Amino acid sequence: MTNTMATKGPGRAYRKGISLLKLAAMFPDETAAVKWFESVFWMNGCKCPRCNGISVYETKNTNGMPYRCRDCKRYFSVTTGTVLESTKLPLTIWVWAIFLEMTNLKGVSSMKLHRDLEIRQATAWHVLHRIREGLKPQLIEFFEGPIEADESYIGGLEKNKHADKKLKAGRGTVGKAIVLGVKDRKTKRIRAEVIEETTKPVMQGFINETRSKDASVFTDEHRSYKGLRNHTTVKHSQKQWAVSTILGEYAHTNGIESFWATLKRAYHGTYHHLSKKHLNRYVIQFAGKHNLRGLDTIDQMVMVVRGMVGRRARLKDLIA
Template identity: 55%
Template structure:
């Protein structure tokens, strides 16, 4: 396979979609790839953990039999792919497209590219986002940059009466997201937050940054209580100060810019109901972008283990606007 560099990263190896087709020419190669990642120590029953298993005639998509519990299973059981009828080879291509599209991939594009319905593509993408989960990552040692951003309510997508109603009202109709970037590791943490007051934003910082770390923010007074637990410095954006020595928030603002470009150019609407899934996906993809493409894909496949997302859960009413599927 010809080696070439991944987009935007001179130190990692990317692969083309033609090379991916060569690596995964059929369903068997896709299944073998998933099995090697889901069962790195050898095949085991996802129901009871028994390793005494055997191959059997594939019945109802269950090619293996567990001698321990007596049940059939496949590599999908116990992962976010459980009960999916989409071929594993299409799942491989979906993961590839998601990981190699810097601004993400819409369900409309995915359904055309891999030959599934738009509804199926939308569900697949949300299942893939389960790989990033809500697990607590290791606290950032810093220096870190903390900031907040708002998403939703693109005026171009609104009825003119709604645009008139919100004129001059700033963040009304938008959802707040808190974010942090560690300058040493380049890792990002981000999540939807219910408010941008001191209690909420300081709790976010304390959850993700080690005590006594250097924390850079803007002048938002919600961050004012971080000292003396942190070495806190703020730049005064309101008076045109964006950089003062090492103090700035340009790193996390760059992450917001990417997410906002995806919002406007790919998804068009990030609904409050599903926004946190998109935020976790972009943070997760950012954090593995230095890996080779196949390693990025492997990170997703491993992240799907132990996750489950059913369609009825995805569309269930949680009191938030769900918007159009993108």
């Protein structure tokens, strides 16, 4: 994997995509899929996921565990120690599922994946949650800035709810989940998460742990942003959408607001409803996809698979 941005096309970053026919040619059978996952998971050579031993050998084990470690004596496969562990699906299905998720800007619903891959809808739902694990950042994003910060509200309209589910107080943001996001102007990377409340400690804490000490931050006039270091406010209530700073920077929050637009289009157009329990998984999913969008399709898939190492998303935990 090159892991670099592809060459520039006219006026925009050019990414090398993969057609459906090409993907089918790349992964004609299960053997090809297994070899690809091995090359990604074990890019520095095969090692035991149980004890990290490098003295391993292939066996004739017919129970799906074709490797054994000489150090700990345990058997393992390419999926052991990853989010794919214990999967009963062929790895070709996983290749296609990852491809479909990464090539659809607004994501893929479990119903569509169920139809496209001819698997149960419940299985497709679990597959997509396991792919989301691969899109989680390994570490907290740390941005040099300037950064844009903004909060958004996700959830259905009260008027569209059944009478017994409507909330009786307030209006506008009542009943919606709060999501806070930060976008780094320099790298164009995004970090976003669901937060419990729009208090100053919560919002400023999230922003400050995401940026370097001297990074400039641009926000709207929400009161909880007041007091941030190197802070410039864009007063949307006064029809102000951008402002020049004393450092010659152009302060606005258009970048992070564009991310909210994508997330909300996915909410309404693909998923239609997201439970508060799992909303943060979807938010992190779309931030992760945004941060990989400059890579070629195959490199995006590789990065997702690498993110699956050392993680689990067991069904019993997801539905608990």
